[in-house]
Amino acid sequence: MLARIANNLFWMGRYIERAEHTARFTNVNYFSSLDAPNKLSRDRQFVLQSIYEMVGEEDEKDEVLIEQDVLYNVALNPDKHYSILKCICYARENANSSRDLISNDCYETINKFYHSVMNYSKDYFVTRGLHDFTSHIMHQSTILKGKIRGTMLHDEVYALIKLGINIERATQVTRILQIKYDAAEQVTSSKPKHLKKSYEWTTLLKCVDSFDINRRVYRKPPTQSTVIEFLMLNPNSPRTVLYCLSQIKEHITMLDPLKAHEKNTALFLIGKMMCEYKYKTVEDIEDNVKEFIAHTFSSLIKLSEKLEDEYFYH
Amino acid sequence: MKPTNFKHLFSSYDGNENLFDEIFDKKQNVRKVYQKLFDIYNDQSIEDFINLNNKAKTSFFNQGITFQVYNDEKAQEKIFPFDLFPRIIDGEEWATIEKGVIQRCKALNAFIWDIYHDKNIIKAGLVPMELISSSANYLRQMDNLDPVGGIYNHISGTDLIKHSDGKYYVLEDNIRCPSGVSYVIYNRNALKRSLFGVFNHYDIHTVTDYSENLLEIMESVKPKGVDVPTCVVITPGVFNSAYFEHSYLAKTMGIELVEGRDLVVENDFLYMKTISGLKKVDVVYRRIDDGFLDPLEFKKDSAIGVPGLFSAYKNGNVTLVNAPGTGVADDKAIYTYMPEIIKFYLGEKPILNNVHTYHCSRPTDLKFVLENIHNLVVKPVDEAGGYGISIGNRLTKAEIADVKKVILQNPRKYIAQPIMSLSVHATYIEDCQSFEQRHVDLRTFTLLGQDKEFVLKGGLTRVALKKGNLIVNSSQGGGSKDTWVLKK
Amino acid sequence: MFNYTIKYTTENTYENPVFESYWQFMVTPETNSSQDLISSSYSVSDDNSIEKSINGYNFETTRIHTKKPFNNLTFEAIFKLNKSEISPIEPNPEFTVEDDYKAIEVLDFKVDFEAFLNATELTALPKVAVKLFEFETSKHILDNVKQLNTWVYDLITFKAGETTEDMLLETVLEKKEGVSSDFVHLFCAIARVNKVPARYVSGYLHQGDGFFGDSEMYAWAEVYIPNLGWIGFDPGNNILADHNHIKVAHGRDYKDCPPLKQIMYAYGEQESKFAVEVNYEQ
Structure with missing residues (x-):
């Protein structure tokens, strides 16, 4: 497999996943804030800031954000590298360059997805289409990932796409944790004791589509520690860091099973990281959640760089 | 029961007697081979047909069989227009075409060998030296170089027309990087999806065997000492208008589609950069023009080529398909000498007419x-x-x-x-919602390898969609049709 | 017999790091009837590897492919070779003047020497200049070419410096000054319009005897004279090529045999220095 194409497949996976997370985050934050119990959580500026933070827009902090602009930038602005539209463009560009390797079915799905986003009306979106558009993105990316799993040979091509998807997902989950943790701190800054039971934890779970699952696991409203434990360390739910790590490990193994014991390879790194998370308990991290989130974040970046070095550039 | 307002597809077909219509004879009777097809199509309501036509278009669009059109603001993707009414070539007629194009391709190959070696045909006074030395496609670096198996034009696209005298004439020999073969296959698929019923009435040759034959041809010219060659297709990149075809061919041959930046030459061997390091490449089907192949040897500013590729080729460590410098025989001025060229090298009379x-x-x-x-x-x-x-x-x-x-x-x-009068074929015209006469040509695809030759039984029928227009190239607004070669 | 030592060096500095680059040098003297390459050694900065290859026109090239960022690259090549004395050339007494001109009219001759009979971009004479120098058919081709050599030498003033090797003849004829390649392009162009095959030669000139030359590589010409073969002429010095001329390669014009071809992506300031040292012991 060509190194450049491997890189493209990897990024195709990442962009598909990124689009989905951006869509869901925007959707959940926007709609759940409308009737949030806390005044700050309901504040438009607060919500829009948080959406910008998610996509990494570096806006002027004291500037008043205009809702329609923020929504347009995040979803459909072709000049913003982080917009959902751009993510889908990149995903399709990557698919184009490797269309000889992915299944026809899969390519056709990406292609249709791309055209549907390109042709989505801006005016409709910013006035009435937020829910429709973001649901469409979530729905289409789910279908696409289903096609990837269901129609492609589970070989290295598949492994690379899955690798991209899972690294991106782990990164996004961690990022959302970070943003929401900060938000929860801000919301409860006058009453720090409320932090552990903030409404932001509910939004957080919804942002990663795990509210119901969390409910089934813990059978009570989410708190800081159940949310952290769940999103970081639960091995069975598909949108947790630990789950993604085990997926990453599985797919790197598919690329090169012989490298498992070589020090300083990506495979070695992920094996080590996975073990760390597997045997971590919520008690270990409860007292320094922020540091742990930051640690996870940088480990994932290191892993991604390692992968690029090892497989994508020669 | 047909509704009372039923409008036949051919109800407003206006046959011009001065043109050679492949479906209707001079008395406006349907020709025998087309009778069944005509009956089936004429039985459709125009509404049903419009529906089918739209579905076929959507299917092309969704599959990404498109090319980019640049308008004022942004790039738009368009599909190549495809006509749902196929062209039929009778088995006997095809046998002559097939023999004729093979004869031409072999003669051209012999001609190119001669031009890059002793130049006997020029010394015999049959072709002027002027013609060669002034050709932009004459590559002196190819002088005295012996390609594997002596083959230069592994892949040729011969353009034919049917004149008003009912005979085929060759219009052009394309032996640089002829394109269009993927449309032959996609047209067939699209027609199958839309109107599968019609296939039951005709016994026609498949077109899906092109890729396997191409791969065999590539393997037949592997460099000396290589057992199982690694073959690749090289493309200028996703923005090339034929990128879709490049990826189609790579995919159906099951080989890598590479760009220049994926390749590197070390000590006159060619390698591709893979996730597990460098892998040697033996045969390259290149869809890059000569001048861009190697910036160290040809155009210095080519960013799509591979530095050192020509030396690797010259040393016999990699085979390029088609060979560099084949373009010297693809010149329209050389075309005019084809009867002499065929006679000189093969001692035969041309099977196909030259204009x-x-x-x-x-x-x-x-x-x-x-x-x-x-x-x-x-x-x-x-x-x-x-x-x-x-x-x-x-x-x-x-x-x-x-x-x-x-x-x-x-x-x-x-x-x-x-002015050759290209034959006309019934073609669905969207603006008029009916069939009309449009000029067509035929591009055939011929493969030459070491002890192997193959002609794709079908080819690309190109249609000039503008009324009266004789230029069928897709870049000039042409469309295409599925082409059926009947079994004898 | 002359025992030559030739040193070719280049030093290149870049303001910003160059991440990847290709260098193809064509500086190795060929071995032919009058010169014999004994040894060649190459060195390059950092631990870049050096490859040898044969280019499309059958001349030896030396290649470097850098894969690590650098701001500085030096390359040095040292050649040792033996060069023999070249005896004076006179028309072949077995053939008449008419034989000369008959020979160049034969179709086979025109076909075999086609590459060196047609104008290239750099050897295209402006229309007004086509008849600048016409051969006198009453004299041997050799004598005409000798006269042409002098004519070019007298017309153009040697001026090293700002000009590049790929100057069009139109400009050269207008300025009436240039470097060795300009002399050669004009010389070849005129020989060719007079139906005599002429080629551009790239090589080294030993400057010991007070000839015009430069510290970089030098150019002269070879002309195919019927019944004699390829003969070297140096219009830059108004002499026939002799034991001071060490040939590297030939082509239709400069573009077929530049000493260095480079492919790189560099931005910002850059500086390149080239130096050639040519010495012999007798």
Whole structure:
């Protein structure tokens, strides 16, 4: 497999996943804030800031954000590298360059997805289409990932796409944790004791589509520690860091099973990281959640760089 | 029961008697081979047909079989227009075409070998040296180089037309990087999806065996000492208008589709950069023009080539398909010598007709051309894609004067031919919602390998969609049709 | 017999790091009837590897492909070779003047020497200049070419410096000054319009005897004279090529045999220095 194409497949996976997370985050934050119990959580500026933070827009902090602009930038602005539209463009560009390797079915799905986003009306979106558009993105990316799993040979091509998807997902989950943790701190800054039971934890779970699952696991409203434990360390739910790590490990193994014991390879790194998370308990991290989130974040970046070095550039 | 307002597809078909219609004879009766097809189509309501046509278009679009059109603001993707009414070529007729194109391709191959070796045909006074040395596609780096198996034009696209006399004429030999073969296959698929019923009434040859034959041809010219060759397709990249075809061919051959930046030459061997390091490459089907292959040998600013590729080729460590420098025989001025070329190398008479050609480089021909432009097609010898062609009977007086001026500036650059009347075929025209006569040609695809030859039984029928237009190239608004070769 | 030592060096500095680059040098003297390459050694900065290859025109090239960022690259090549004395050339007494001109009219001759009979971009004479120098058919081709050599030498003033090797003849004829390649392009162009095959030669000139030359590589010409073969002429010095001329390669013009071809992506300031040292012991 060509190194450049491997890189493209990897990024195709990442962009598909990124689009989905951006869509869901925007959707959940926007709609759940409308009737949030806390005044700050309901504040438009607060919500829009948080959406910008998610996509990494570096806006002027004291500037008043205009809702329609923020929504347009995040979803459909072709000049913003982080917009959902751009993510889908990149995903399709990557698919184009490797269309000889992915299944026809899969390519056709990406292609249709791309055209549907390109042709989505801006005016409709910013006035009435937020829910429709973001649901469409979530729905289409789910279908696409289903096609990837269901129609492609589970070989290295598949492994690379899955690798991209899972690294991106782990990164996004961690990022959302970070943003929401900060938000929860801000919301409860006058009453720090409320932090552990903030409404932001509910939004957080919804942002990663795990509210119901969390409910089934813990059978009570989410708190800081159940949310952290769940999103970081639960091995069975598909949108947790630990789950993604085990997926990453599985797919790197598919690329090169012989490298498992070589020090300083990506495979070695992920094996080590996975073990760390597997045997971590919520008690270990409860007292320094922020540091742990930051640690996870940088480990994932290191892993991604390692992968690029090892497989994508020669 | 048909609804009362039922409108037959052919109800407004207006047959021009002066044109050779492949479906209707002079008395407007349906020709025998088309009868069943005609009956089936004529039984459809126009609404049903429009529906089918739209579905076929959507299917092409969704599969990404598109090309980019740049308008004022942003790039738009368009599909290549595809016509749902297939063209039928009778088995006997096809046998002659097949023999004819193989004969031509072999003669051209022998000609290219000769040009890059002893130049006997020139020394015999049959082809002027001038023609070769002034050709932009003559690569002196190929002098005395022996490609594996002696093959230069592994892949040829021969363009044929059916003239009003009902005979096939060759219009052009494309032996650089002929494209279009993927449309042959996609057209067939699209037709199958839309109108599968019609296939039950005809016994036709498949077109899906092209890729396996291409791969066999590539493997047959592997470098010496290689057991199982690694073959790749090299493309200029996703933005090339034929990128879709490049990826299609790589995919169906099951080999890598690479770009220049994926390849590297070390010690005159070619390698591709893979996730597990460098892997040696033995045969390259290149869809990059000669000049861009190797910036160290040809155009210095080529960013799509591979530095050192030509040395690797010259050393016999990698085979390029087609060989560099084949373009020297793809020149329209060489075309006019085809009868002599076939006779000189094969000692045979040409099976397919050549259109008579006037060389503006010859004073007597030039005189004739200047006096008869209104009855001639004037073409530049070295342009592809139908550019720079002037069709005499469509020109105003002022335009004729302009053409004369242009020819006189550089007579060597132009040839002229009688205006050939391309046959017409019933083609669905969306704006009119009915079938109309449109001019068609036929591009056949021929493969030559070491002890192996293959002609794709089908080919690409190209349609000039503008009424009366004779230029069928897709870049000039042409469409295409599925082409059926009947089994004998 | 002359025992030559030739040193070719280049030093290149870049303001910003160059991440990847290709260098193809064509500086190795060929071995032919009058010169014999004994040894060649190459060195390059950092631990870049050096490859040898044969280019499309059958001349030896030396290649470097850098894969690590650098701001500085030096390359040095040292050649040792033996060069023999070249005896004076006179027309072959077995053939008449008419034989000369008959020979160049034969179709086979025209075909075999086709590459060196046609104008290239750099050897295209402006229309007005086509008849600048016409051969006198009453004299041997050799004598005409000798006269042409002098004519070019007298017409153009040697001026090293700002000009590049790929100057069009139109400009050269207008300025009437240039470097060795300009002399050669004009010389070849005129020989060719007079139907005599002529080629551009790239090589080294030993400057010991007070000839015009430069500290970089030098150019002269070879002309194919019927019944004699390829003969070297140096219009830059108004002499026939002799034991001071060490040939590297030939081509239709400069573009077929530049000493260095480079492919790189560099931005910002850059500086390149080239130096050639040519010495011999007798």
